[in-house]
Amino acid sequence: MKEYLKILWAFMKVGALTFGGGYAMLPILQKDIVERYGWASEEEIMDYYAMAQCLPGIIMINTSVFIGRKHKGTPGGIAAGAASALPSLVIITIIAMCLNAFADYPVVKNAFAGIRVCVVVLIVNAVVKLWKSAIVDWLSLVFIFAPVCALSLFTKISPVILVVAAAVLGVVFSQIKWHRAKKEGGK
């Protein structure tokens, strides 16, 4: 029982101290999980983080579940995932309660009109960062990125369908590439 409480506490700290998720959580994991508790090694954490990025859902939650499971099995994983989401739940609920009450004040309206401009720039920066690892050749640009972006903008097709179709296309393209590589290797 004591170990589970430790897991809850450790991952609530991760959730509360990480701004923006992603890379920002790694220094905290290294300090607490590796050095203080010794639940996983540095290399294991990097592996978990890499895999968490490729799996559906929130990277930080997925990473926490990996670590919690390694230490205390399935219940440990669930405890770690839930604990790292808990601070968000509390903090955002309080903020939402306050902001929704004051949303019609001119000061709040003007502030958010300014903030929205900033949001555009943040999204552009996120796309540029993702671009480098996602668009690896012209196939992925012309047949996946461009059509998905256009279909999402101009049609009502659900992103779920676009994501599934893209995964299938990825497998098909890769098959063609393997096939070609094999043929050329055979010559």
Added chain:
Amino acid sequence: MILLQLFWEFLKIGLFSVGGGMATLPFLYDLSDSTGWFTYAQLADMLAVSESTPGPVGINMATYVGYTVGGFGGAVLATLGTIIPGTVIVLIIASMLDKFRGNKYVDAAFYGLRPASTGLIAAAGVSVVGIALLNTGLYAVTGKLTDLISIKAVALAAVLWVLTNVVKPTKKLHPVVFIAASAVVGIVFSFAGA
């Protein structure tokens, strides 16, 4: 009933968004279209708050949207919905870890998934441009192209882009700094015209 639907929608978001918090954004736009529970403008505001507060952006967004739609119960259900699929998948994957890593079919699927995710987020960015930088309302009244683009907003966007990409000392600053500064600029120059 609305709470059940909310939970279901966020389960789908948790299952199909790959690549971190921003990846949930296109699904939230889609949810706005299909349900009308909240507007694009509200989403942009929620994203700004989510980026400025502790915790993963995706969870913050889920909690915020959930609270807006269904109060505290909505916040809890939306957050649970977002984390349950990933948690289950991680628990399964972790138990067959070695088989999964470096599997060429898994790699091949991600070869398609990553550009799709990037494309979806880019499309979401374009939708925010419409709200943040254009005065579609004023343009509809006057029909003048100079009224369509909000000069103040475009100028702020240009400055922010330079500060987050070019200027070395400010590049590494946390987004919360730029969000706070933009709020002040918005108030001082009355961006909403309010």
